[in-house]
Amino acid sequence: MSQPVYTPNPDFVSKARVSGMDAYRALYKQAEENPEQFWGNLAETELHWFQRWSHVFEWNPPFVKWFVGGKTNVCYNCVDRHVLAGKGDQVAFHWEGEPGDKRTITFNDLLALVQKFANVLLAQGLKTGDRAIIYMPMIPEAAVAMLACARLGITHSVVFGGFSAEALKARIQDLEAAAVITADGGWRRGKEVRLKDAVDEALGECPTVKTVVVVQRTKSAQTMAAGRDVWYHEAEANVGDTCPAVELDAEHPLYVLYTSGTTGKPKGILHTTGGYLLQATMTTKWVFDVRDGDVYWCSADIGWVTGHSYIVYGPLSAGVTGVIYEGAPDTPGWDRWWEIVARYKVSVFYTSPTAIRALIRQGDQWPAKHDLSSLRLLGSVGEPINPAAWEWYHRVIGKDRCPIVDTWWQTETGAILIAPMPGATPLKPGSGTLPMPGVIPDIIDLDGNPKGPNQEGYLIIRRPWPSMLRTIWGDPDRYAEQYWGKVQGVYFTGDAARRDEDGYFWVLGRVDDVMNVSGHRLSTMEIESALVKHPAVAEAAVVGKPHEITGQSVCCFVTLKRGDHDVEALGKDLRQWVAHEIGPFARPDEIRFTEALPKTRSGKIMRRLLREIVTSHTVSGDVTTLEDMGVINRLASQQDED
Ligand code: WTA
Numbered sequence: 001m002s003q004p005v006y007t008p009n010p011d012f013v014s015k016a017r018v019s020g021m022d023a024y025r026a027l028y029k030q031a032e033e034n035p036e037q038f039w040g041n042l043a044e045t046e047l048h049w050f051q052r053w054s055h056v057f058e059w060n061p062p063f064v065k066w067f068v069g070g071k072t073n074v075c076y077n078c079v080d081r082h083v084l085a086g087k088g089d090q091v092a093f094h095w096e097g098e099p100g101d102k103r104t105i106t107f108n109d110l111l112a113l114v115q116k117f118a119n120v121l122l123a124q125g126l127k128t129g130d131r132a133i134i135y136m137p138m139i140p141e142a143a144v145a146m147l148a149c150a151r152l153g154i155t156h157s158v159v160f161g162g163f164s165a166e167a168l169k170a171r172i173q174d175l176e177a178a179a180v181i182t183a184d185g186g187w188r189r190g191k192e193v194r195l196k197d198a199v200d201e202a203l204g205e206c207p208t209v210k211t212v213v214v215v216q217r218t219k220s221a222q223t224m225a226a227g228r229d230v231w232y233h234e235a236e237a238n239v240g241d242t243c244p245a246v247e248l249d250a251e252h253p254l255y256v257l258y259t260s261g262t263t264g265k266p267k268g269i270l271h272t273t274g275g276y277l278l279q280a281t282m283t284t285k286w287v288f289d290v291r292d293g294d295v296y297w298c299s300a301d302i303g304w305v306t307g308h309s310y311i312v313y314g315p316l317s318a319g320v321t322g323v324i325y326e327g328a329p330d331t332p333g334w335d336r337w338w339e340i341v342a343r344y345k346v347s348v349f350y351t352s353p354t355a356i357r358a359l360i361r362q363g364d365q366w367p368a369k370h371d372l373s374s375l376r377l378l379g380s381v382g383e384p385i386n387p388a389a390w391e392w393y394h395r396v397i398g399k400d401r402c403p404i405v406d407t408w409w410q411t412e413t414g415a416i417l418i419a420p421m422p423g424a425t426p427l428k429p430g431s432g433t434l435p436m437p438g439v440i441p442d443i444i445d446l447d448g449n450p451k452g453p454n455q456e457g458y459l460i461i462r463r464p465w466p467s468m469l470r471t472i473w474g475d476p477d478r479y480a481e482q483y484w485g486k487v488q489g490v491y492f493t494g495d496a497a498r499r500d501e502d503g504y505f506w507v508l509g510r511v512d513d514v515m516n517v518s519g520h521r522l523s524t525m526e527i528e529s530a531l532v533k534h535p536a537v538a539e540a541a542v543v544g545k546p547h548e549i550t551g552q553s554v555c556c557f558v559t560l561k562r563g564d565h566d567v568e569a570l571g572k573d574l575r576q577w578v579a580h581e582i583g584p585f586a587r588p589d590e591i592r593f594t595e596a597l598p599k600t601r602s603g604k605i606m607r608r609l610l611r612e613i614v615t616s617h618t619v620s621g622d623v624t625t626l627e628d629m630g631v632i633n634r635l636a637s638q639q640d641e642d
Contacts, residue, residue: 003428003429004428004429005426005427005428006394006403006429007426007427008403008422008423008427009401012376012403013423013424016421017285017286017289017421018286018289018424019423019424020424021424021425021426023424024424024425027437028434028435028437030437031437031438032437032438032440035056035463036057037056038437038438039056039057039066039278039438040053040056042282043056043067043070043274043278046278046282047072047077047274047278047281047317048072048076048077048081049070049071049072050071050072050073050247051069051070051071051247052069052070053068053069053070053250054068054069054070055067055068055069056068057275057464057466059464061484062480062484062485064464064468064470065250065251066250066251066274066275066278066466067250067251067274067278068250069249069250070274071247071248071250072248072250072273072274072277073150073151073245073246073248074150074276074277074313075148075150075151076151076245077277077281078312078313078316078317079092079107079110079114079147079316080245082107082319083108087107087319088106089106089107089108090106090292091104091105091106091321092106092107092109092321092322093105093110093143093322093323093324094295094321094323094324094344095140095324095325096324096325096326096340096343097139097326098187098189098325098326098331099187099327105140110144110147110316112241113140113141114144114148114151115148115151115242115243116236116243117144117147117232117236118243119236119239119240119241119243120148120213120230120235120239121149121154121179121213122152122243123235123238124210124213124230125210125211126152126154126178126211128152128153128246128248129154129155130177130178130179131154131155131156131175131256132145132154132156132157132177132178132180133156133157133159133168133171133177133179133180133181134146134149134156134158134159134181134182135158135159135161135163135168135180135181135195135199136158136183136186136302137161137183137185137186137187137188137193137217137326138186138301138302138324138326138327139183139215139217139326140324141183141215141232142302143311143312143324145181146255146302146308147312147316149255150254151245152243152246153246153248153252154179155253155255156255156256157171157177157258157268158255158257158303159258159303160301160303161186161193161195161301161303162193162301162303162583162584163303163582163583164198164579164582164584165197165198165199165201165202166580167266167581167582168199168202169202169203169205169206170265171258172202172203172206172208172209173206173208174266174473174474175256176208177206177208177209178208178209178211179209179210179211179212179213180199180203180209180211180212180213181212181213182195182199182213182214183195183214183215183216183217183218184196184216184217184220184222185217185218185220186218187217187218187326187327188327188328188331189327189328189330192218192220194220196222199212200225209228210228211228211229212225212230213230213232213235214229214230214231214232215232215233216232216233248273249273250272250273250274250275251274252272253271253272253470254271254272254273254276255270255271255308256268256269256270256271256473257269257271257304257308257411259411259412260514260521260523260526261482261514261523262482262512262513262525263523263525264523264525264526264528265526266523266526267472267473267475267478267482268474268475269305269411269412269469269472269473270469270471270472270473271470272470274466275465275466275467275468276415276466277313277317279414279415279438279465280309280313280314280317280414280415280467281313281317281318282415282436282437283309283415283416283419283436284310284314284317284320285318286421286436286437287379287407287416287420287436288310288315288348288350288377288379288405289348289377289422289423290315290318290320290348291320292319292320294320294321294348295322295323295344295345295346295347295348295374296320296322296323296346296347296348296350297322297323297341297344297346297348297349298310298311298322298351298379299325299337299351299352299355300350300351300352300381304411304520305409305410305411305414306350306382309414309415309467310350311324314415323340323346325337325340329355329358329359330362333366334366335366335367335369338366338367338369338370338372339370341370341374341375342370342371342372345374346374347374347375347377348375348377348378348379349375349377349378349379350378350379350380350381350407351379351380351381352380352381352519353380353382353383353385353386353389353519353551354382354383354519354549354550356380356389356392356393357548357549357550360392367396372399373399375397375401375402376401377402377405378393378394378397378398378404378405379404379406379407380404380405380406380407381406381407381409381519382516382518382519382520383509383516384506384507384508384509385429386430390404390429390430403422403427404427405419405420405422406419406420406431406432406433407419407432408432408505408507410493411521412469413461413465413467413468413469414467414468414469415436415465415466416436417435417436417439417441417461417465418432418433418436418441418505418507419432419436420433420434431504431505432504432505432506432507433505438463438465438466439461439465440461440463441459441462441505442460442461442462442490443455443456443458443459443498443499443505444457444490445457445458446458446486446487447487448487448488448490451498451499453499453500453501454499454500455498457497457498458487458493458495458496458497458511459493459495459496459497459505459507460487460490460492460493461491462490464491468491494510494511494512495507495508495509495510496508496509496510513525513607515542515552516544516552517544517550517551517552517553517585517586518550518585519551522554522582524542524543524607526582527540527578527582528540528541528542528556530577530581530582531556531558531574531577531578533577534573534574534577535561536560536561536565536570537558537559537561537574538559538560538561539558539559539605540556540558540559541556541557541597541605541607541610542554542556542557542607543555543557543610543611545590545611545614545615546614546615553589554587554589554590555588555589555592555614556578556590556591556592557610558574558591558592559593559594559595559596560593567593570591570593571593575588575591594631594635595631597610597631598610598626598628598631598632598635599628599631600626606626609626610635613632613635613636617636619632
């Protein structure tokens with residue numbers, strides 16, 4: 001197969017942390033042959049420990065523990081140790097709000113902020129082992145709150161600010177959280193997103209929550225519930241400046257992050273302390289090649305796993321200067337990001353294919369207005385990047401000079417598992433290239449047989465890795481079944497992929513009922529259960545439809561209960577309904593009303609056929625299990641009339 005290959009330029013290679021393919025292969029081989037020694041050495045040299053571990057890992061399939069008996073603290077590694085090493089005056093974050101306000105936070109500042117925040121949490125009665133929800137805009141206090149929780153061993157769960165009160169409530173209840181940390185609101189496209197209102201709405205049915213800490217951002221009017229809600233700026237005036245980091249077990253739960261699965265109920269993915277931090281740190285260094293003098297910017301939201309591993313924990317532990325931006329990429333104009341790159345002289349930039357495609361559509365005049373010469377490395381995450389978007393990113397943003405690291409990973413994997421090392425790996429647009437050291441992926445069929453070169457199959461991982469999820473919160477059986485039970489003894493990613501003749505991985509997309517819209521995971525089941533809660537809806541089936549910008553869009557097939565319906569108004573109403581139940585980012589693009597849904601004789605909705613209808617307008621696959629072929633013919637012809 002002929003495809004363009006981009007070899008790293010000699011200048012980049014000579015300065016890189018991992019220079020040349022021989023260096024990559026040597027690391028890979030060490031990790032494969034002796035994982036204990038490989039990860040043990042890295043843990044010793046790359047992280048601070050209060051107490052050394054007795055075993056590097058203990059694998060009782062499907063449960064793993066890393067650095068057994070070791071004691072450390074994630075916040076201490078991300079903040080204190082850099083101050084102690086003399087880096088206190090280095091900028092930890094350049095922050096910019098959407099309206100244009102700015103803050104520069106050094107590692108010294110960050111240490112002071114985190115200790116204050118931790119003392120406020122203690123003063124509110126929180127303690128090690130409690131759970132706290134963080135529901136915040138992209139302001140420095142979001143990262144500070146995460147670090148303050150990590151400092152005390154309070155397990156945090158960040159809920160993306162785009163989720164609705166309903167979704168927030170479900171997460172608070174599942175986690176039995178003792179506290180919610182939020183803000184009055186945040187700015188998005190010039191409008192206030194009123195977060196505290198959503199918290200108030202959610203808390204009606206959340207008896208475990210004893211306290212709500214509210215950071216002031218927009219200064220809008222708020223109602224504060226006496227005895228429950230406190231303003232952060234008032235509470236911090238009454239607490240001390242210092243707060244030691246708690247010595248925590250390497251397996252202490254650091255955070256739970258909810259992600260969409262194949263059922264209506266989101267899964268709480270649990271990550272722990274030592275192994276997670278080590279792999280987040282190492283992949284930040286290997287893949288983003290960061291070093292002193294770099295300014296690193298990941299445009300993700302802190303509410304997604306990318307924000308956890310590659311805005312907060314990985315980069316801070318690696319001691320790199322970062323950028324955080326609060327708002328939308330098009331406010332006030334479509335060059336906001338490039339203005340920020342030029343202002344802070346960003347050298348490493350990490351974003352998603354959906355953002356790149358949206359930027360392409362706006363035209364090259366926007367990046368052309370700004371000096372992007374500080375950039376030296378670009379990254380992509382969230383979905384397969386189509387070669388055309390890759391080429392644009394490389395040419396228009398990277399000026400044919402910057403390597404692009406296409407990073408494959410998941411909420412569950414905690415850290416990047418497949419990606420190039422930019423000073424070593426020749427790049428092929430659209431491929432995540434090769435596995436990171438310590439990661440043994442394969443492509444197999446459902447019987448466990450490996451597939452040959454260029455054959456499509458299921459992407460699996462053969463051995464446990466340090467930043468792997470430990471379980472699904474409160475549901476170890478679902479964890480065992482979903483990730484280790486599909487094919488006995490291997491981690492099932494839920495992605496289809498192939499490996500080419502050079503061993504490069506090409507991820508093709510999900511094989512389950514999970515959609516990927518703008519790089520956000522959405523479950524078809526979650527949207528279906530939201531729809532059928534509506535009084536007019538009888539049944540619903542949701543599928544992802546290919547979309548030029550967002551990768552997939554949400555297309556809903558709905559049957560209605562008896563009665564007179566104004567379908568136009570109802571369509572609008574249902575889109576709004578889903579936005580209210582889950583969050584505005586899950587708002588369906590299309591609602592199609594139909595008399596019936598295609599079903600098997602046993603009554604299962606055949607989403608595969610609906611997917612084919614929205615993709616190719618016809619149905620070519622196996623329809624022998626379909627109960628009534630007429631349904632499909634009617635749906636397909638309805639499509640042609642659109
Ligand atoms: C997809 C985001 C192709 C994949 C970090 C995976 C990708 C899901 C890539 C996880 C990539 C992520 N190339 N596909 N570089 N990165 N994916 O949990 O389907 O939000 O299973 O984690 O996104 O999404 P999640």
